[in-house]
Amino acid sequence: MNPDELVATLEEAGLSPYQADAFVTLLERGSASATDVAQASSVPDPRIYDVLRGLEERGYVETYEQESLQARARDPTEVLEDLRSRATRLESAADEIETRWTRPDIEDHAVSIVKRFDTVLARANELVRSADHQVQIGLTPAQFDALEGALETARENGADVKVCLFPETAEESSLPSAERLARTCTEARHRRIPAPFVALVDRSWTCFAPNRHSANEYGVLVNDRTHTYVFYWYFSTCLWDVYEPVYSARDDRPPTTYVDIRECLRRIEPLLEDDRRVEATVEGFETDTGREITVSGTITDIAYSGTSGDDGGSVPITQFAGKAGFTLESGTESYTVGGWGAIIEDVEAVRIGIDPSA
Template sequence: MDGDELIATLEDAGLSPYQADAFVTLLELGSASATDVAEASSVPDPRIYDVLRGLEEKGYVETYEQDSLHARAHDPADVLADLRSRANRFETAADEIEDRWSRPDLEDHKVSIVKRLDTVLTRADELIRSAANQVQIGLTPAQFDDLAPALAAARENGVDVKVCLVPPIDEEPSLPSTETLSETCTEARYRELPSPFVALVDRTWTCFSPHGGSTNEYGVIVNDRTHAYVFNWYFLTCLWEIHEPIYSARDDEPPITYVDIRRCLRDVEPLLAEGRTIEATVAGFETDAGREVTRRGTITDVTYGEHPANGDRTPLSHLAGEASLTIATDDGTHTVGGWGAMLEDYEARRITIEAID
């Protein structure tokens, strides 16, 4: 940094142009009379005394009498500390401006539009770590690497994690190892076409951003069950049902846990047709009062729209409307629906098949 740049920087730090010039001159001279400082700088003679006293008040120089007024640069420790403090405040202010620009206060909004994918990924990381029941996520392998620690934390907390990996634009994908997938998800599938980033957490939060080839970079963060339900069907139809698993931790023997009642119905219906007895535990909410409830009993029937049971595996399209099961417990018979249930007694969050006899 040359002298002119240093003077300009000191002006930004709060010195007047004459004060900055005089201080830099004193740094070069070491110690000098007021007259010599004026001659070596651009400070007019009539102003030099006021300029030096102003610098002394700010702690930059000290003056002393030696036939005439002399000055020398003060020990720079205090000055340097002040400058570095100002630099830190500027850096902090820059970070805060960037944060406020890219990330609004999500607590006050049901739907928030943000400007950068990084903001969406950061929020998705936070939501996944705090998940209690279910995560559904579609993302590229690179995004998976970024969110893998959060997904692993969710799995450790017993969360059901479904991952659909999609290729990046114009790049060959590098898929995670089976070991990595076993640590981060319950089941993983692969879609060969590029797709937007989407993450659904606990049937309430959705984080979405277009794929890398989109002309505009933006993100949508939704805190609303109705919107999340729409994204859930996008996830099921585009990212999940039509693709084969590349990893699964699911077991065909009880206990078998479901977070999606429609998948449970498709597996249970053939068993009922065979006359099997299915013991299950339902954890969810009362649809009328919203209270949490857990019921264990025997599944006696399944219902979905107007399509009768025929013993075959039910297509997902036949389950797009009403989908429920009936469970007989010690205190009576109850109907159980899935996400957004209104007609049934309970909305199931998890259904665990305990035994099949």
């Protein structure tokens, strides 16, 4: 590093241009009079005394009288410590800026990556306890134990809770008792192979973490309806639709309540094909204003992008992956009703009560 570069670097470390130039001059000379320092540097003669006193106060030089004011560079130990400390702080600041840029705080951004599964579990606990409408969660029996209190609270608050249980290792097979499941969920299903932890709350929040035996431990926290909708399809197709219930609090006797319009459509399609009259009460939001709405009437038509098939069996959930909704006639008004993320329909349904007539 040449003298000019050293002067510029010392300026970045907090010295004034005159102080940096005078200090480098003294380093080269060892000691010199104030006048000689001024002549060998860019410091004006009238300013040299103030510049040297400023350097002395900061521990860079020491001055003494010998017919005229003399100065010499001090032992650089303290100066070096100061400079290295500044370098460390600057490097730490750079790392922190990078961290804040690549992993923003959860309060300010839709998606956050966290390092520890415990963070994901703790956030899931908070969100499940505050659920208003629905919880869909896939977890191991040990994770169920950790979240049991939160799931009970969600059920007590009236939320529809779907639980998929799976083992942490392929050898595990134990499940919570029916009594515990009755306190914590609306329905439970069992997947016999391990899977990632996932919790979806009120169509807005997702908490996700890979299986604990994954090579990397991390978690994803999402506060966004669109991203959560993607995780909904993972839950529906990989953790729910293909497995039989091990517990259900649902009653087949009418009226029946649904929080998922796709499940509702699977139930009412054969009723409409048999010319049954299907009455419904829909709670949800107007898609154009976001205003809460409750409307009751008769379902006159259903529409979805897939096909029902000819075997008479239950339509796979994947057939409802595109458009899925129904038309509700309420007196002189007619409403189109969609589900999660409805855009083209009049109403996004949050809860649907169905009462088919004979």
